[in-house]
Amino acid sequence: xxxxxxxxxxxxxxxxxAIGGIFVYASIDKIINPEAFARIIxxxxxxxxxxxxxxxxxxxxxxxxxxxxxxLGFNYKSANLLIFLxxxxxxxxxxxxxxxxxxxxxxxxxxxxxxKSNLLARIIEDFLILVGNVIIHLNISFKRYKRI
Amino acid sequence: xxxxxxxxxxxxGISMILALGSAxxxxxxxxxxxxxxDNRRIIxxxxxxxxxxxxxxxxxxxxxxxxxxDKGGIFIDTREPEEYSEGHIxxxxxxxxxxxxEYWDSVEPLIGAERLIVTYCGGLDCELSLFxxxxxxxxxxxxxxxxxxxxxxxxxxxxxxxxxxKQ
Numbered sequence: 001x002x003x004x005x006x007x008x009x010x011x012x013x014x015x016x017x018a019i020g021g022i023f024v025y026a027s028i029d030k031i032i033n034p035e036a037f038a039r040i041i042x043x044x045x046x047x048x049x050x051x052x053x054x055x056x057x058x059x060x061x062x063x064x065x066x067x068x069x070x071x072l073g074f075n076y077k078s079a080n081l082l083i084f085l086x087x088x089x090x091x092x093x094x095x096x097x098x099x100x101x102x103x104x105x106x107x108x109x110x111x112x113x114x115x116k117s118n119l120l121a122r123i124i125e126d127f128l129i130l131v132g133n134v135i136i137h138l139n140i141s142f143k144r145y146k147r148i
Numbered sequence: 149x150x151x152x153x154x155x156x157x158x159x160x161g162i163s164m165i166l167a168l169g170s171a172x173x174x175x176x177x178x179x180x181x182x183x184x185x186d187n188r189r190i191i192x193x194x195x196x197x198x199x200x201x202x203x204x205x206x207x208x209x210x211x212x213x214x215x216x217x218d219k220g221g222i223f224i225d226t227r228e229p230e231e232y233s234e235g236h237i238x239x240x241x242x243x244x245x246x247x248x249x250e251y252w253d254s255v256e257p258l259i260g261a262e263r264l265i266v267t268y269c270g271g272l273d274c275e276l277s278l279f280x281x282x283x284x285x286x287x288x289x290x291x292x293x294x295x296x297x298x299x300x301x302x303x304x305x306x307x308x309x310x311x312x313x314k315q
Contacts, residue, residue, distance in 0.1 A: 031170065032176075033176065034170075034171075034174065034176060034177065034178045035176060035178050038178060038182060038184075042184050042187065045187045045188055046188065047188070048186065048188070049182070049183065049184035049185070049186050050181050050182075052182055052184050053178050053179060053180055053181055053182035054180055054181065056178070057167045057170065057171050057178070057180065058163065058164060058167040060167075061163040061164075061166045061167040061170065062159075062160065062163040062167075064163075064166075065159055065162055065163040065166065066159055066163075069159055075152075075155040075156075075158070075159065077152045077155075078152050078153070078154075078155035078156035078158070078159055079156075079159060081152055081153070081156050082156050082159055082160070098201055099201075118202070119201065120201075120202065
């Protein structure tokens with residue numbers, strides 16, 4: 001395994017800190033309250049009952065590990081890929097909830113039951129994260145473009 | 149790319165180990181396989197014509213029944229008093245949407261500010277439950293739930309009702 005810390009441009013590093021930070025932040029409350037998160041997953045009405053608890057336990061840890069790897073630059077392209085895939089899944093789940101009229105807490109950042117989520121805003125945020133993932137993957141530097 | 153995917157699998161593996169560890173020692177741990185009602189077949193809720201996913205939260209008959217059974221919410225019957233006294237969901241409070249202002253002052257003290265509100269009306273051809281839920285929102289209630297199936301769906305399943313107009 002090879003750590004890829006040093007070849008990131010300044011811009012990509014900043015973006016990695018931001019997106020990694022979002023994922024670490026989003027994972028904490030879900031790790032602390034697995035039952036509340038399981039209830040939220042159940043509310044999406046997408047998964048077979050047997051899969052709900054497992055996902056509620058596993059997903060926040062994946063968010064945390066991938067987020068930390070992205071921040072620390074440890075295999076950051078792999079972490080970036082995982083975050084990209086997770087975000088795709090989140091968008092798909094949110095879209096279905098939105099169009100089925102299930103307007104409950106999305107469980108994006110908090111498991112608190114009183115939080116009503118604006119699903120459309122969440123979907124837009126997720127698309128922005130995808131754009132960030134692509135920039136990180138290509139390791140784009142805007143400075144370089146200026147010089148050209 | 150192969151290297152990236154390989155390391156990604158490693159990250160997934162590490163997360164699994166951490167997750168399993170936490171599943172064993174977490175102070176609020178839950179079983180790996182939980183017992184949940186299968187709700188996947190509720191593919192689309194029947195929606196009121198004015199339904200707006202930005203503001204309105206719909207619930208199914210099953211959810212309405214569970215809330216009622218656990219006394220998790222306060223049910224608001226938005227139909228006319230005559231219909232209410234003929235039969236309503238036990239414990240529901242009558243607040244006819246058409247006469248909101250007339251009823252609100254007497255109904256408001258019956259509802260705690262923190263209680264979860266469930267509105268309903270006659271059934272799938274009636275939108276008063278949705279309008280009432282929006283009115284509750286404008287009065288500061290967080291996430292009033294709309295049981296759009298209403299009284300019709302409730303009685304179809306032979307669920308308990310009560311009659312009379314005692315609030």
